[in-house]
Amino acid sequence: MVLQVTNSPFNEEQVELLNRLLPGLNDAQRVWLSGYLTAMLGTAAVEAAPIATAAASQTVTVSTAASAIPTTSEPSSEVQVVAPVSKEVTVLYGSQTGNAKGLAQQLSRRLEGEGFQVATVSMGDLKPNQLKKIERLLLLVSTHGEGEPPDAAISFYEFLHSKRAPRLDGLEFSVLALGDTSYEFFCQTGKDFDQRLEELGGKRIAERADCDVDFDEAATEWMNQVLAALNAGLGAGSDTTVHANMSQVTGDQASGNSSAYSRTNPFKAEILENLNLNGRGSERETRHIELSLEGSGLQYQPGDCLAIYPENHPQLVQDILEAMGWSGEEFVTINKNGEQKPLRDALLTHYEITVLTKPLLIQVAALTGNAQLQELVQPGHEAELKSYLNGRDLLDLIQDFSLLGYAAQEITSILRKIPPRQYSISSSPTAYPDEVHITVRTVSYESYGRARYGVCSTQLAQRAEVGDYLPVYIQQNDHFRLPDNPDTPIIMIGPGTGVAPFRAFLGEREETGATGKSWLFYGDQHFTTDFLYQIEWQRWLKDGVLTRMEVAFSRDTAEKVYVQHRMLEHSREVYEWLEEGAVIYVCGDEKRMAHGVHATLLQIIEREGGLNAEQAVEYLARLQQGKRYLRDIY
C-alpha cells in the first residue's frame, strides 16, 4: 500500500518522507521500527489520556514520544517481547464482596473489545501449574481486616509466597489493589502480590493502582494505562480505538444482569417494610427492611448483597457546619465533571464524614500547616496516628485542630466519597419476587464523649420510613451460593445478622422444592428478644425445609455459650454431614465468630476424622478449594 494524504493521518510532507523510506526496508527493519514506535506510544499514552479527540492525541503522542526516544534502552531487545502474535491475557481476581470481580469483568470486556483473548479467572479456581503458562497477567485483589486476602484468594496467595512458587521471568503484569484507607493495612494484599510478582521475575507493565472505597475513577485510570501498555507492547490496535475507550467512563456491570441500574447508577428502591426484629428489653436493634425492586430489572440470587448509598446524620452535618462557620447554602464542586451541590446536601449525601483516614490527615496537614498534625502523619508516629484515627470523625478533626476559617471547597475536595454499604440479602427472589429484604443491626456507641452512629444502620433505624426511597444496587456474590445440586446437604453457621443469607437460602430451597438436608447454627445474646426470624425457622423446621437447628444464647446462662459450643456438642454429626458431602457456610462477624468457627471445624475434623492437626488443615483446605467451605464474613 502506497501512503497518501487521503488514506492516512499524515500530511503531504510526511507522506512523501514515509513513501521514500518504507519500501526500502527489509523485514527485520520493519519489525524493529514497529516496536520502536509502539514503545514510544506506551510512555505517551498516560499523559495523553485526558485528551478528548483522537486527532489531537495523535499529535501530542508523536511529539512527546519524540523527545522521549533518547532514554529508551537497546531497541532490539524490545523486539523479542512484542514479536509474538498471541493476544492472550489473563485477568485474575481475588474478590470478597464482589467489587474486584466486577472490575475484572469490566476489564475483560474492554480487553475483548480490543481484540484480546481474555481468560477471567478467580484466584480460587487457578491451578498452580497454570501460572507458569501465563504471559500477561492483570491481577485485581481486595484487602480485608488486618491486611488479609479474600477467602477465595488465600490458597493462591500462600502458594505464590511459598518456596514452591515458580520463576515468572517473562511475565508481564499489573496489579489493581482495592482497599480502604481507614484501615491500617491499606491495599496490603495487592501490594504483596505486586511485590512478589516482581521478585519472581515478572515485568510490571503499568504501575499498581491502590484504590480506596470510592474506586471508580482510580480503577478506570488503571485500566486505561493497562490497555495502553498492552496495545503498545503488541504493536497492534490503532491508537484511535484506544483513545476512544480511554475517554469513555465505562458503566459498571458488577451486578451481572441486564438492568439499567448499577453501582454508578443506583435504583431508587421504595421501602415496603421497616421493623425491629428484637423484642422489648433487648440490648440490640436489628431492622428487617423490605424494599421494592419493581420496575428496576434488578435481579439477584440467594447469597448476593444489596448495596445502599446512605446519607449522613443530619445532626452531624449541622454540627460540622456550625463548627466551621459554614452556612450550608454555599455551593461546592463535588467531582471532576464540575458538578455542584449546596454544601449541606453534599455533606449529607456525597462525602464521607464519619471516618478519618491517613491520606485525609496528610492533606489537611498540608493545607493547614498545623505542626501537630504534620508531626502526627510523619513516619515513626504510626501507632499514635492509628490511635487518633480510631473512633473519630470529621467533627473531631475540625475541633481538635481548629480548622475554622477554611472555605468549604478547600475541605470537601479532600474528603472521600461516601461509600455504599453492603448487606447480605435475607430474602429469596423466588419467594419474594420484585422484593429484596435486608437485616441490619443498628450500630451506635459512644466515643470521645459523643454518641456515634453507624451511618447506614442508623439512617435505616431512625429516619428511613416506609414509602421512602433508597439508592441501591445488587452486589453479586458468586462465591456464596447454594449448591447446584438440590440434594446436597448444607450446614449454615450464622449468628446474629449473619443468619440473613440463610433466610434467603431456605426460602429458595422451599420454593424450589430442594430435598437436601439442612442444618442451621444460630446464636445471639438472649433467646427471648434476640432470636431473629424465630417463627420462620420454626415453620421451616416443622415443614422439613430446615432439617435441624441449634441455637446458642450467650447471655442467658452464667457461662457464655456460642455457636462453636453447639458445633462441638454435635461434633460427630457435623463430621458425618461433611463426609456426606455437605457444603458448610459461615456468615457474620469475622474476628469474634468466623475465626472461632474455623478453629472449631478443625477441631471437629481432627477429633472425628482421627487426623492430626496438619491433616485437618488440609481437609478443610480441600473443602475450601472444592467450594464446600464458603464464607461471607465482615
Add this chain to the structure above:
Amino acid sequence: MSDNNLLSPNSAPHSDVEDIKRSSNYLRGNLRETLEDRITASIPEDDNRLMKFHGSYMQDDRDLRNERNKQKLEPAYQFMLRVRAAGGVVTPDQWLMMDSLSERYGNGTIRLTTRQSFQLHGLLKWNLKQTIKEVNDSLLTTIAACGDVNRNVMCNPNPYQSEIHEQVYAWASELSKHLEPRTLAYHEIWLDGEKVESSPSKEEQQEQEPIYGAVYLPRKFKIGVAVPPSNDVDVYSQDLGLIAIVEDSKLQGFNVTVGGGMGMTHGDTHTYPQVGQLIGFCRPEQVVELAEKTVTIQRDYGDRAVRKHARFKYTIDDRGIDWFIEELTKRLGWSLEDARPYHFEHNGDRYGWVKGSDGRWHYTLFIQNGRIKDEDDYLLKTGLREIAKVHSGDFRLTANQNLIIGGVTSYKKKKIDELVQKYGLSDGANYTALRRNSMACVAFPTCGLAMAESERYLPSLLDKIEPLLQEVGLAEEDIVIRMTGCPNGCARPALAEIAFIGKAPGKYNMYLGGGFTGDRLSKLFKENIGEAEILDSLSAIIKHFAADRRAGEHFGDFVIRSGYVKEVRSGLDFHA
C-alpha cells in the same frame, strides 16, 4: 362399676385431656424432651396439660403477643409456677427462698394466691428445673398445685386460737399428704430421680396411683378447712369443705360440705357456680378416709367427656345429694353423724397485731391482690425479706391473698414491729374497708384465660368507688368486692357482695348479693358494662344503702331486700 364413668378403653367418648393423661405414663409425656427443645420457649399443648400436674403451666405475655408476631418472634412464652404449702404455712427460710427465686428466675414478684399458695410468674422454660429443684430443696413442693388432682388444702390460719390452729393445720397437712400423687415422674423430670425404664404393668400402675389411677380425676378437686367464726377459706366454694367444730378448746371433728365450686362458662347456663351442701359430721381421725372416698367417688363418676361439666358439683347435682351420701356410706362402711351447730361471721381477714392464746403475736398485713413487689414508695418485698431474716416464727398465707407474720415472741415483736414501721408495711388501716375486703385474680398479661383486666384494674376502680362510700360515711363498712378476668372464678367472685367477671377488654358482668359470710351466691345485676356504668349503678345503690339499711345489715343482704337482685341459695338458680 358398670354405671360409672371411669375411663376404660371401651368407654364412652371422652375429652382429649383424658387421652393425654392415659397415654402420659403417669404424667411423664414427652416433658423431658420438650423441656430440652431450645428452638422454642414453649412446650406442646399435650405436655402443657401434664405440666399442670407438676405445678406449672405455660403462659405468654399477652401485652406483647401481636407486637412480637410482627417482629417474627414467637409469643413471650413463660411459665407460672405454683408452690404449694398446706394451709399456707411456711418458714422464714422458705420465704427467703421464694423471694430469691422470684428475683433470679421470675419477674421479680411473688403472687399470693386465693388458695394460700405462692405463684411465680415469668419463668423461662430453661430455668424451670433449677427453680423446682430449689423449691423441693427447701421442703416445699409444686406437685399437684394444678391439674386434675386434689389441690392445695386450705386451712384457716387462725391467729387467735393457737392450739386449735395447730390441730386443724395438722389434719390439713395430713389430707394434703395423703392425696398427693404418687407417680415418680415428678422426681424423674425435676429432681434427677431414676427413670423407670419399662412401662409398668396394669397392676403396677394401680400400685403407683392407688387413689387416682392412671387417668387421675376428671377435673381439679379442692378441699378447705374453716374454723368458725371465720369463713375466710370460703368453705362453701370447696368440692369438699370441712368446718372445724370446737368444744372446750378442743377439736371435736368436722362438719362436711360437698359440691361447691366457682367456675362457669359465659353463655352456657349448664355451667354455674355452686355452694357446697352440708351433709353431716365426722371425727378428726375419720377425715382422711372421708376425703379419700369422696375423691374416689368423683374419680369414678365425674364426667370425663365434657371438661366444663366435670367438676364434682355437677356429679352431685346430676345424681342428687342422696345418691352421693349413699355411695359414700357404702364406700366408707360407716355413716356420718348429724352436722353440729356452727356460726360464721365473715369471710374476710382481720388485720394488724393480735395475740394468740399461746402468748405469741401475729401481724396480718394487707397485700393488695396478693402481689408482693417493691414499688418506688412501698418496699413491701424488701421489708418482708428483712423481716424473714430475723423472724423465728412462721409466715401464713391467707385465703384472701394477705399475709400473716405468725408466731412472733414478745421478745421478737419489737424488732419486727420496727421493720414493719420502717418499711411502712400496711395493715390496711390507711385504706377503706372495701379495699381491705377486695380480691382480684391475676388475669392480664399472663393468664391465658383472661378476657378482661383484673389485678391491674381493680385498684383503680376502687379509687373511684371509695369516694362514693366516703361521701355517705361508709368508708369503714366491710363490703366484700371481688373481680376476675374470666368466669373461672379464681377470686371466688360468685361469693362476693359486689363482683365483676370479665367479658371483654373493659367490659364486665356485674353481680351483687353474695353473702357476707360466704354462704350465698351472687346474682347477675348488669351484663357487659364498662366503668362509667359500673360507677353510675354503684353510686345509686350505695346512696340507697346508706339511707335505707337496717342496723348491722350487710350490703349483700340489702341489695336482695331492696330487690336489686334475687337471692341465690343454689347454683341451680344462678341463671334463673
